[in-house]
Amino acid sequence: MRQLLQLLVRQPLSLVGVSILALFGLVAILAPYVAPFDPWERGTPMLPPSGSHLLGTNDIGQDLFSELLYGARTSLFIAFFASVASTAIGVSLGLLSGYYSRLGFVAMRVVDVFLLVPRFPLIILIATLLTPSVWNLILIFVIFGWPRTTRIIRSEVLSQRNREYVDGVHMLGARDPYIIRRYVFPQVLPLALVQLVLEASHVILAESGLSFLGLGDPAAKSWGAMLHYAFEYPSIFISDVWVRWMLPPGACITLAVLALVFLGHAWEEWANPRLKQWAPARM
Amino acid sequence: MSCLDIAGLRVCFATPEGLVRAVDGVDLTVGDNEILGLVGETGCGKTVLGLSIMRLLPRNATMEGEIHYNGLSLFDLDEEAMRNIRGKEIAMMLQNPSTSLNPVMRIQDQVTESVLAHNKVRKREAKARSLEFLRFVGIPADRVRDYPHEFSGGMRQRAALAMAMACGPSLVIADEPTKMLDGPRKVQILALIQRMQQESKASVLFITHDLLAAFTVCHRIAVMYAGEIVELATPGELSQHPLHPYAQGLLESVPRRGLKPIAGASPSLVDLPSGCRFHPRCPVALPACHSSHPVMCEAVAGHFVRCLRHGPSGSS
Numbered sequence: 001m002r003q004l005l006q007l008l009v010r011q012p013l014s015l016v017g018v019s020i021l022a023l024f025g026l027v028a029i030l031a032p033y034v035a036p037f038d039p040w041e042r043g044t045p046m047l048p049p050s051g052s053h054l055l056g057t058n059d060i061g062q063d064l065f066s067e068l069l070y071g072a073r074t075s076l077f078i079a080f081f082a083s084v085a086s087t088a089i090g091v092s093l094g095l096l097s098g099y100y101s102r103l104g105f106v107a108m109r110v111v112d113v114f115l116l117v118p119r120f121p122l123i124i125l126i127a128t129l130l131t132p133s134v135w136n137l138i139l140i141f142v143i144f145g146w147p148r149t150t151r152i153i154r155s156e157v158l159s160q161r162n163r164e165y166v167d168g169v170h171m172l173g174a175r176d177p178y179i180i181r182r183y184v185f186p187q188v189l190p191l192a193l194v195q196l197v198l199e200a201s202h203v204i205l206a207e208s209g210l211s212f213l214g215l216g217d218p219a220a221k222s223w224g225a226m227l228h229y230a231f232e233y234p235s236i237f238i239s240d241v242w243v244r245w246m247l248p249p250g251a252c253i254t255l256a257v258l259a260l261v262f263l264g265h266a267w268e269e270w271a272n273p274r275l276k277q278w279a280p281a282r283m
Numbered sequence: 284m285s286c287l288d289i290a291g292l293r294v295c296f297a298t299p300e301g302l303v304r305a306v307d308g309v310d311l312t313v314g315d316n317e318i319l320g321l322v323g324e325t326g327c328g329k330t331v332l333g334l335s336i337m338r339l340l341p342r343n344a345t346m347e348g349e350i351h352y353n354g355l356s357l358f359d360l361d362e363e364a365m366r367n368i369r370g371k372e373i374a375m376m377l378q379n380p381s382t383s384l385n386p387v388m389r390i391q392d393q394v395t396e397s398v399l400a401h402n403k404v405r406k407r408e409a410k411a412r413s414l415e416f417l418r419f420v421g422i423p424a425d426r427v428r429d430y431p432h433e434f435s436g437g438m439r440q441r442a443a444l445a446m447a448m449a450c451g452p453s454l455v456i457a458d459e460p461t462k463m464l465d466g467p468r469k470v471q472i473l474a475l476i477q478r479m480q481q482e483s484k485a486s487v488l489f490i491t492h493d494l495l496a497a498f499t500v501c502h503r504i505a506v507m508y509a510g511e512i513v514e515l516a517t518p519g520e521l522s523q524h525p526l527h528p529y530a531q532g533l534l535e536s537v538p539r540r541g542l543k544p545i546a547g548a549s550p551s552l553v554d555l556p557s558g559c560r561f562h563p564r565c566p567v568a569l570p571a572c573h574s575s576h577p578v579m580c581e582a583v584a585g586h587f588v589r590c591l592r593h594g595p596s597g598s599s
Contacts, residue, residue: 164382168443171337171377172370172400172450182396186387 014266020259024252028073037063039070039221046241055244059233068248070221075256078134078207082141083200089142090149091192095180097150098157107150114147123206127215134217137210141203149195153188160187190271194264201260208253223249286454286486287313287336292348294328294335301553305331307510309348310579313454318480318487320501320518322494322533324549328510329490330378333456336488337375338365352454371401374452378459380439384431390442391417391427397449416445420475437468441475448479455479456488461496469493473500494533498522506530509550509560512579515587526588528565559591567592 009015027034036052037043043061047053055064097104123140130136160166166183210216211224218225226249236242294306305328313319321329334340336350338357350357352373357365377383385393394413398404404412417427420441431439440460447455457476461469477500480487491497497504498518506514506527514527525531532545547564550556556563562572572591579587580594588594 164377164379165385167339168375168377168383168446169385169396170339170369171375172397172446173366173368174370174400175366183385 011266011269013262017259017262017266020255021263024072024076024256024259027069028076031069031073035063035066035069037066039063039066049244055248058229058245064226064245064248067221067226068223068252071223071226071249072252072256074134074217074220074222075204075207075224075253078137078141079200079203079256082138082145082203082207083196085138086142086145086199087149087192087196089146090195091153091188093146094150094153095157095184095188098154099161099176099180099184104154104158108154111147111151114144115151119144120206120209123210124213124215127210132215132217134220137207137217141206145199145203149192149199152195153192156188156191157184160184190267194268194271197260197264197267201257201264204253204256204260223253285312285314286317286353287311287488288349288351289332289336290349290351292332292335292350293346294331294340295345296341297343297345298553303552304510304555305344305552306335307555309507309510309512311505311512311515313486313488314502315486316480316484317503318477318489318501320497320504321488321490321507322492322497322504323507324492326549326552327507328552329492329507330458332507333375333458333488333490336456337369337373339369367401370397370450370452372452373454373456374447374450375456376440376443376447376458376460378462380436380443380463381431383443384439386431389428389430390422390434394442394445394449397446401450413445413449416449417442419448419479420445421471435468436463437465437471440464440468440472444472444475444479448483451483452485454486454488456490458490459492460489461491461493469496476500494537495539506533509555510552511560511589512587513561513589515579517585520583520586524583524586526582526586526593527561527590528567529561532564532566559589 045059045061047057049056053063097107126140208224211222212227214228216225230245289311292309296303323329395409398409398412504521505512508529514530525534535543558574559572559577562568577589577591579589582588582593
């Protein structure tokens with residue numbers, strides 16, 4: 001914990017990342033309390049920004065600012081569950097396939113197939129086949145998220161399990177599950193955290209993309225869906241509407257992804273000392 | 284009954300270059316309460332011999348022969364039974380103190396882990412015991428919560444000894460425990476191993492390439508060359524009357540006797556020389572040495588040697 005705090009201080013970018021994420025997280029949790037309007041409620045369409053409607057309303061009279069707040073909810077919810085689930089699967093499978101070489105061989109061939117197939121078109125294909133709902137989206141992202149993590153974790157496990165102290169604990173009569181839990185897992189944990197964060201940023205982008213294409217959950221408000229409806233509005237680019245309708249969700253997506261990338265980058269540097277930029281020792 | 288009884292042990296590794304015969308027909312006994320030294324140069328099969336006792340060889344290895352531990356045939360045990368032997372009955376100390384400890388675990392936790400591995404005791408009790416072991420090897424109480432990187436090489440090796448002792452094994456395989464240490468540390472760890480052996484009544488298989496270290500602690504010394512035991516004697520006998528030319532060469536090569544190297548390089552274990560394995564490097568080789576392979580025989584009481592000059596040959 002103290003290490004994490006130190007990290008935040010030493011790496012300004014990670015502090016920026018954490019702050020942005022904390023802000024979005026807070027908004028997502030508190031959306032029903034801080035949003036001035038129910039984002040599904042229809043009022044007067046195309047109101048310009050005013051004191052009560054900060055960003056005005058859309059073509060069917062929904063408050064854009066409230067939509068934006070609720071959008072954080074969907075995006076972060078999906079990003080959180082999808083990345084946690086796919087990292088959990090990736091790490092467990094990576095540990096097992098790194099430790100047991102035969103299983104590893106089989107698992108890596110499956111991973112190869114997943115990594116070979118272009119990810120996004122296939123996600124679109126499956127998304128069109130499944131009924132669009134938040135949980136189905138999460139399922140899709142998990143299906144495409146685990147192979148990368150598995151491969152990365154496995155490669156680290158391969159180098160860890162041949163360490164002499166692992167042989168040593170073997171010689172004390174330790175069982176495999178114990179060795180994996182106490183000796184290998186702690187060594188790959190930092191890498192797993194980095195993967196978790198980067199995976200979350202992938203998911204946010206992919207979810208926005210799907211919603212933008214109209215393949216997201218129609219019942220949920222999301223940033224991608226806002227862009228989708230904005231694009232469908234006929235005169236979006238010939239008036240100034242895009243400034244208050246398209247820019248904010250686009251900026252939110254960018255910010256969220258940037259925040260996660262910053263955080264992932266800082267963590268990666270912490271996890272991998274070789275990337276550290278050494279400052280000359282102070283006398 | 285002897286503690287460890289190895290008979291006709293052969294260990295081969297299948298490699299792309301061919302079959303590597305790392306251990307080739309070794310018969311060896313470690314008696315109760317005995318420190319047996321296994322001396323030989325790098326790559327002669329010492330470590331492989333140690334690992335095969337633990338049954339922890341890489342998967343491309345094949346083992347033949349028999350190893351009996353207190354009358355129990357180790358090769359006939361299933362994996363779970365073998366796991367119970369490791370650590371609890373037979374413990375192994377690894378050769379490199381800088382890599383044989385887990386870098387992200389505190390020293391005391393590692394020793395505690397070793398105590399807990401086979402003893403059904405509470406964590407607090409295990410911690411207390413681990414402290415005792417660490418005190419025994421001379422690590423001050425205020426250092427036990429350190430991580431391995433905060434320790435010196437000698438301290439790490441002593442901590443490794445504490446770990447090996449923690450389960451109360453009756454056989455300790457010490458694989459080059461003095462390898463990475465400087466002179467004074469070496470003496471210290473040797474004294475500790477000796478004291479540990481006397482107090483715990485364990486037997487020790489002391490694997491080393493350091494002949495002088497073996498002379499100071501061992502009760503008997505086996506000299507290994509190219510996968511075979513070539514001479515077996517007490518330290519006194521071996522230092523005064525080495526019979527095998529290789530053992531003589533080893534003795535000549537220690538600093539005190541003039542640092543004379545043995546000519547030639549140790550043979551490839553893939554393509555072993557015919558006849559006596561040492562004959563290409565042997566200064567006193569007979570014509571017969573090229574073709575006939577000597578067998579182990581007792582030249583003097585309790586002093587065994589595998590050399591045609593001192594005994595009969597077996598098949599070539």
